[in-house]
Amino acid sequence: MEEVNGGSSKPTPSFTPASDWRSSTICQFFARGRCRNGITCPFSHAQNREETRPPTNALRHPLSMRPQLDSRSHIPCRFYQQGSCTKGEKCQFAHDVQHTIAQTVVMDDGFKEGPMAETSVPETWCRELKGAFVYFGDGIVVTKVSFPADYSAVRISNLPRDSTASSVVDLARSLGFTVAADRIRVSSAVGDDGVHCVADIRVEDTHFSRRFCAVLAYRKGDDALQAVSINAAMSPLTTSHRRVDSKKVHCSWHKPTKRAWLNYSMQGVATKVSSKFSAGLYKVLDQKVRCEEPTRSAGKRNPLAWTVRLLDVPVHATEEDITKSIPSVRAPGHVELGASSYDTDLCAANTSIESLLLRAGPLERWEGAAEGSGKRFKAKAWFMNDADARQAVKLSHDTPLSFNKFGRLTVQLVHSARLKVPARVYDVVEQEITEHKQTWASQHLIYMAYPPDSHGLRVLKIEGEIAGDVAKAKTALEKIVDGEVLIKDGKPVWSPSFAAHGDAHQVIKQLERELGILIVRDRRRARLQLLGPRPQRQKAQQALVELAQSKPSSVVYSIELDAELFSRAFKGGYRAITAAIGQDKVVVDVTSRPRRILVAGSEIDYRLAREILLNGDGSKGKSFASWTKQENDTTASACAVCWTKAENPVHTACKHVYCAGCFEDLCLAGAHSGASIRCQGDADTCGVVLPRKELAKHISSAALDEILETAFTTYAARHAHELKNCPTPDCIQLYRASKARAPPLPTHQQDGADAGAHDEDHQNRDDDKDDNDNDADDASESPFFKCPSCLVATCTSCHIPHEAQTCAEYRDLCSSGGSSKLPEATKKELGIKHCPDCGIMIEKASGCNHMCCTHCGAHICWVCLKTFSEGTVVYDHMQRRHGEIGVEFFPEFV
Numbered sequence: 001m002e003e004v005n006g007g008s009s010k011p012t013p014s015f016t017p018a019s020d021w022r023s024s025t026i027c028q029f030f031a032r033g034r035c036r037n038g039i040t041c042p043f044s045h046a047q048n049r050e051e052t053r054p055p056t057n058a059l060r061h062p063l064s065m066r067p068q069l070d071s072r073s074h075i076p077c078r079f080y081q082q083g084s085c086t087k088g089e090k091c092q093f094a095h096d097v098q099h100t101i102a103q104t105v106v107m108d109d110g111f112k113e114g115p116m117a118e119t120s121v122p123e124t125w126c127r128e129l130k131g132a133f134v135y136f137g138d139g140i141v142v143t144k145v146s147f148p149a150d151y152s153a154v155r156i157s158n159l160p161r162d163s164t165a166s167s168v169v170d171l172a173r174s175l176g177f178t179v180a181a182d183r184i185r186v187s188s189a190v191g192d193d194g195v196h197c198v199a200d201i202r203v204e205d206t207h208f209s210r211r212f213c214a215v216l217a218y219r220k221g222d223d224a225l226q227a228v229s230i231n232a233a234m235s236p237l238t239t240s241h242r243r244v245d246s247k248k249v250h251c252s253w254h255k256p257t258k259r260a261w262l263n264y265s266m267q268g269v270a271t272k273v274s275s276k277f278s279a280g281l282y283k284v285l286d287q288k289v290r291c292e293e294p295t296r297s298a299g300k301r302n303p304l305a306w307t308v309r310l311l312d313v314p315v316h317a318t319e320e321d322i323t324k325s326i327p328s329v330r331a332p333g334h335v336e337l338g339a340s341s342y343d344t345d346l347c348a349a350n351t352s353i354e355s356l357l358l359r360a361g362p363l364e365r366w367e368g369a370a371e372g373s374g375k376r377f378k379a380k381a382w383f384m385n386d387a388d389a390r391q392a393v394k395l396s397h398d399t400p401l402s403f404n405k406f407g408r409l410t411v412q413l414v415h416s417a418r419l420k421v422p423a424r425v426y427d428v429v430e431q432e433i434t435e436h437k438q439t440w441a442s443q444h445l446i447y448m449a450y451p452p453d454s455h456g457l458r459v460l461k462i463e464g465e466i467a468g469d470v471a472k473a474k475t476a477l478e479k480i481v482d483g484e485v486l487i488k489d490g491k492p493v494w495s496p497s498f499a500a501h502g503d504a505h506q507v508i509k510q511l512e513r514e515l516g517i518l519i520v521r522d523r524r525r526a527r528l529q530l531l532g533p534r535p536q537r538q539k540a541q542q543a544l545v546e547l548a549q550s551k552p553s554s555v556v557y558s559i560e561l562d563a564e565l566f567s568r569a570f571k572g573g574y575r576a577i578t579a580a581i582g583q584d585k586v587v588v589d590v591t592s593r594p595r596r597i598l599v600a601g602s603e604i605d606y607r608l609a610r611e612i613l614l615n616g617d618g619s620k621g622k623s624f625a626s627w628t629k630q631e632n633d634t635t636a637s638a639c640a641v642c643w644t645k646a647e648n649p650v651h652t653a654c655k656h657v658y659c660a661g662c663f664e665d666l667c668l669a670g671a672h673s674g675a676s677i678r679c680q681g682d683a684d685t686c687g688v689v690l691p692r693k694e695l696a697k698h699i700s701s702a703a704l705d706e707i708l709e710t711a712f713t714t715y716a717a718r719h720a721h722e723l724k725n726c727p728t729p730d731c732i733q734l735y736r737a738s739k740a741r742a743p744p745l746p747t748h749q750q751d752g753a754d755a756g757a758h759d760e761d762h763q764n765r766d767d768d769k770d771d772n773d774n775d776a777d778d779a780s781e782s783p784f785f786k787c788p789s790c791l792v793a794t795c796t797s798c799h800i801p802h803e804a805q806t807c808a809e810y811r812d813l814c815s816s817g818g819s820s821k822l823p824e825a826t827k828k829e830l831g832i833k834h835c836p837d838c839g840i841m842i843e844k845a846s847g848c849n850h851m852c853c854t855h856c857g858a859h860i861c862w863v864c865l866k867t868f869s870e871g872t873v874v875y876d877h878m879q880r881r882h883g884e885i886g887v888e889f890f891p892e893f894v
Contacts, residue, residue: 025043025044026043026044027041027043027044123692123693123696125137125692127705127708127709127712129708129709129712130712130716130732130733130734131147131148131733131734131735131787131788131789132145132146132147132712132723132734133145133146133147133148134708134712134715136692136708136711137692138676138689138690138691138692139670139675139676139677139678139689139690139691139692140667140670140671140676140677140692140695140707140708140711141675141676141711142711142712142715145712145715145723145736146204147734147735147736148232149206149735149736149783149785150204150205150206150736151202151203151204151205151206151232152202152203152205152206152207152208152209152210152229152232153200153201153202153203153208153209153229153230153231153232154200154201154208154209154212154213154227154228154229154230155198155199155200155227155228155230156168156171156198156199156200156201156216156225156226156227157196157198157225157226157227157228158196158224158225158226159186159196159197159198159199159225160196160197161188161196161197162197163186163197163199164186165181165182165184165185165186165199166181168184168186168199168201169181169184172201172212175212175215175216175219176215177208177211177212177215179201179203182362183201183202183203184199184200184201185199185200185360185361186198186199186359187199187200187359187395188359200230202232206783209229209230209232210229212227213227213228213229243417244415244416244417244467244470244471244474245386245415245416245417246386246389246390246413246414246415246416246467247364247382247383247384247385247386247388247389247416248380248381248382248383248389248413248414248416248463249357249380249381249383249389249392249393249411249412249413249414250378250379250380250410250411250412250414251353251357251369251378251379251380251381251396251409251410251411251412252369252376252377252378252379252409252410253349253353253376253377253401253404253407253408253409253410254341254375254376254377254404254407255314255315255374255375255376255377256315256340256341256342256343256344256404257311257312257313257314257315257340257341257375258313258315258317258337258338258339258340258341259309259310259311259313259337259338260309260310260313260317260322260335260336260337260338261307261308261309261310261335261336261338262307262308262309262310262322262332262334262335263304263306263307263332263333263334263335263336264294264304264306264307264308264332264333265303265304265305265306265333266306267294267296267306269306269330270294270306270307270308271293271294272330273308273326273330273332274291274292274293274294274308276326277289277291277308277310278290278291281325282325282326283325284310284313284314284317284321284322284324284325285314285316285317285321286373287314287373287374287375289310289311289312289313290310290311290312291308291309291310291311292308292309292311294306294307294308295307295309303333304333304334308332310322312375313337314375315340315341317337318337319335319337322335323335341404341406341407342401342403342404342405342406342407344403344404346368346369346370346371346377347368348403349369349377349403350368350369350379351368352401352402352403353368353369353379353409354366354368354379354381356395356396356399356402356409357381357383357392357396357411359392359395359396360383360388360389360391360392360394360395360396361383361384361385361387361388361389361391361392362383362384362388363381363382363383363384364382364383364384365381365382366379366380366381366382367379367380367381389413390413392411393411393412393413396409396411397409397410397411397412398410398411412465413465414463414464414465415463415464415465415466415467415470415471416461416462416463416470417461417462417463417470417471417473417474417477418459418460418461418462418701419459419460419461419474419477419478419481419700419701419702420457420458420459420460420700420701420704421457421458421460421481421700421701421702422456422457422458422648422660422700423452423456423457423458424456424518424648425481425518425531425700426449426452426458426460426481428516428517428518428531428532428533429480429481429483429531429532430449431533432480432532432533432534433447433449433460433477433480436473436476436477436480440462440473443464443466443469443473444464444465444466444469445462445463445464445469445470445473446461446462446463446464447460447461447462447473448460448461448462448463449461453697455650455697455698456648457697457698457700460477460481462474462477478702481531481702482529482702483518483520483529483530483531484529484530484531484537485527485528485529485530486527486528486529486530486541486544486545488545492525492526492527492528493527493528493544493545493548494526494527494528494548495547495548495551496551496556496585496587496598496600497551497584497585497600498521498523498528498548499521499523499526499587499598499600500583500584500585500586500587500600501583501642501644501645501647502582502583502584502585503583503584504547504551504584505521505584507547508521508544508547511540511543511544515532515536515537515539515540516532516533516536517530517531517532517533517536517537517540518530518531518532519531519540519544520661521661522661523587523661523665524665524668528544551584555600555603556598556599556600557598557599557600557601557603557605557606557609558596558597558598558599559596559597559598559599559606559609559610559613560594560595560596561594561595561596561597562594565613565614566590566595566683566684567683568613569588569597569613570643570683573612573613574586574588574597574643575643576612577597577599577608577609577612577613580608580609580612581599581601581605581608581609582601583644584600585599585600585601585605586598586599586600586609587600587642588641588642588643590640590641590680590684591641591665591666591669591670591680592669593673595684597609597613637649637657638657639657639658639659639662640656640657640658640662640679640680640681640682640686641658641659641662641663641665641666641680642659642662644659646658646659646662647659647660647661648660648661650663650698652679652681652688652690652694653691653694654679654681654686654688655681656679656680656681656682656686657681660698663698663699664699664703664707666680667690667695667699667703667707668706668707668710670711671707671708671710671711671714672710672714673714674711674714674715674718676689676690677689677690677695678690695707713857714857716734716856717837717838717856717857717858718869720837720838720856720858721737721837722736722737723735723736723737724736724737724794724796724799724838724839725838725839725840725856726785726787726789726790726792726794727792727794727799727800727801727839728787728789728790728792731787731789731790731792732789733787733788733789733790735785735787735794735796736796737796737797737799738783738795738796738797783796784796784803795807798810799839827841830843831843831844831845833862833865834865835853835856835858835860836858836860836865836866836867837853837856837858837867838853838856838858840853840856842860844862847886848878848885848886849861849862849863849878849882849885849886850862850871850874850875850878850885852871859871859873859874860874861874861877861878861881861882862886863878863881863882863886864881864882
């Protein structure tokens with residue numbers, strides 16, 4: 001029986017003639033550059049030269065009003081390269097790019113990522129360390145230190161509803177303030193008088209908010225505007241590979257869909273087709289669609305009375321796409337397609353979503369949605385800081401779409417953790433990581449291991465919507481890539497021969513090859529780290545313990561190298577020594593000051609090495625010149641630190657090579673010294689300051705963070721008068737000392753505080769004595785530092801917690817005996833004094849009068865509490881100033 005359309009909510013269609021009238025009619029959507037049907041469109045796609053109106057985008061702005069140079073014109077059109085772009089010359093993306101599109105990886109949540117996406121987090125070279133924002137320059141030197149207290153903020157309300165960051169900049173300028181646009185956030189607010197704007201301004205100026213509010217309050221004509229000080233929560237853009245960041249958001253919204261009506265003459269067939277669609281057995285373009293129960297139209301003469309209505313049909317679907325999965329015996333007599341649920345260009349939709357997110361703050365990166373499978377468009381955005389990302393979720397999640405009144409936007413905060421590890425490390429721990437993947441997947445976490453870069457480093461990433469789960473997964477991943485320290489009887493297994501490149505090193509490399517593991521020789525900490533499958537590590541442990549026991553525990557002798565000896569060592573002396581006493585026994589250390597050759601052997605070995613270095617190798621009839629020739633033959637591949645063939649070589653831009661481990665040791669030594677990290681190639685004559693970007697290319701994320709933290713620790717110790725420690729024991733937070741000087745407190749009341757604010761020579765106490773009689777008005781106004789870790793409020797002027805009192809009031813209380821601090825007599829009985837630099841209490845149990853503060857690193861004379869930068873200078877001072885170094889008080893040391 002021939003089937004004809006029957007009654008339904010749609011009128012019965014007429015049969016289409018063989019010659020379709022639509023083929024000669026210009027497609028209006030194609031003329032506007034928005035037709036999605038391509039060659040399947042029944043209307044003509046011939047160029048219409050007589051357009052009646054300029055094409056518009058979804059935001060209803062004429063295209064002629066757009067900037068002439070569209071930044072998208074430099075981006076290759078992926079649809080053009082796939083041969084499926086339907087926009088022709090009207091496409092805003094480039095059609096003349098010859099290279100292929102990078103392959104994408106589809107994540108479990110449907111979001112796509114290119115193979116190298118997010119492999120490198122934009123490095124800001126700013127870290128949040130000990131409560132401070134620390135900036136680093138080339139050579140990993142500290143260039144700036146700021147604190148949250150250095151920032152202040154104001155909120156301006158009752159601004160015009162069309163206010164922008166630029167207009168707020170102009171307003172601030174009219175009041176005498178210069179503010180950058182990226183320090184301003186403008187948002188909408190609803191008040192009693194309607195919609196208006198609110199602007200938050202945050203700048204690095206402690207007094208900005210107070211001065212701004214005062215100026216605006218007294219300015220005539222701006223009575224409607226109001227400004228109040230708010231918490232300056234905005235922080236500098238920091239990078240950290242040791243914490244979970246929350247700067248990323250996922251945005252998604254429903255793609256445009258349409259409805260379809262399938263008309264049948266028989267109820268049974270219509271019911272079967274409906275059930276198949278509902279069960280997902282019949283699909284449209286591989287997508288499940290919603291289906292309603294068959295309905296019968298009114299009227300008795302309608303031959304196609306039964307209608308099956310499909311919902312959420314992909315907007316690109318044609319009649320052929322809809323009937324493709326339906327067997328021919330159940331094919332509908334007629335198919336009617338409805339209109340699109342909304343008609344918006346995808347580029348315009350992306351722009352609209354991006355603009356919505358920008359209300360919360362500036363974006364670091366934006367990846368708009370692209371055409372693809374699935375029922376939703378999905379875009380990703382990275383904000384400059386976590387707070388803006390959280391604000392974007394708060395402002396934009398579940399809000400109506402401007403281009404689809406029936407649709408809503410979903411915005412989800414994504415927590416991410418990244419680690420950068422050497423490829424050789426990943427290769428041996430991959431199996432162990434795989435064992436965790438199932439657990440992570442059950443927690444809806446996404447794990448990605450990106451291909452290695454040109455420097456042999458791989459980025460590992462874990463993402464998820466629950467911060468706690470991401471943090472736990474990150475901790476597990478760090479434990480895997482850090483490896484296991486080999487311990488025997490509670491102590492690390494180590495032999496001095498492990499540090500050299502001799503027989504012991506060859507045995508270690510042989511174990512690595514046989515067991516498929518990695519054994520890292522941590523010469524700085526004198527320990528071995530094992531990475532790889534647990535059964536293989538266990539096999540290696542016994543072999544390494546036996547290897548360490550087979551090497552006698554020798555005394556390590558040191559030969560200090562002045563300029564002349566260092567030159568002789570480099571020009572053949574070092575190689576002559578290794579040939580004479582064995583390479584296992586000799587290690588050169590050029591990162592220390594002074595530089596040294598370490599001999600791990602007997603006293604005879606040490607004397608022979610010293611004799612060779614001082615007098616040459618004439619006893620064997622071989623001069624340094626012959627060794628120099630051999631040295632030059634291997635110079636190109638020799639490490640600039642250990643002078644042996646570079647292991648896992650790192651090549652610098654200045655054409656020198658290092659072992660990967662030696663390169664990290666060089667950087668750590670430079671960070672400890674407080675000076676710029678410099679190349680030590682060509683026998684330490686290169687001296688080029690290593691750029692920070694180059695360091696980041698060659699060093700793992702964990703090692704880089706350790707180097708930066710070490711550099712700042714050294715910096716803080718050398719600026720102990722400016723950067724003070726929180727007085728709470730074991731609290732690592734720092735704060736900036738107030739520039740206002742308060743009269744010093746009585747000596748016996750300075751527990752946890754600076755002991756007199758000594759200068760470098762501590763000779764100015766008498767000069768400042770007259771100042772002690774001044775009133776403490778300035779000090780009483782000094783701000784308090786409230787530690788974010790222990791919540792203790794400390795006066796930044798006198799460095800003592802007295803939040804409810806001024807410095808003068810607290811000093812009076814101390815003078816009257818009302819203090820609960822540790823009495824001076826008790827401290828003297830216990831042998832406790834204060835570090836002159838950081839103020840921490842120090843107890844001397846034994847030894848000479850040279851003390852070293854473990855907190856700030858200051859070298860101290862225990863008798864007069866004078867501080868020095870180096871320990872050797874302390875002994876000269878003690879002999880010259882006090883006549884002895886104090887060991888007579890401890891006979892066992894004499």
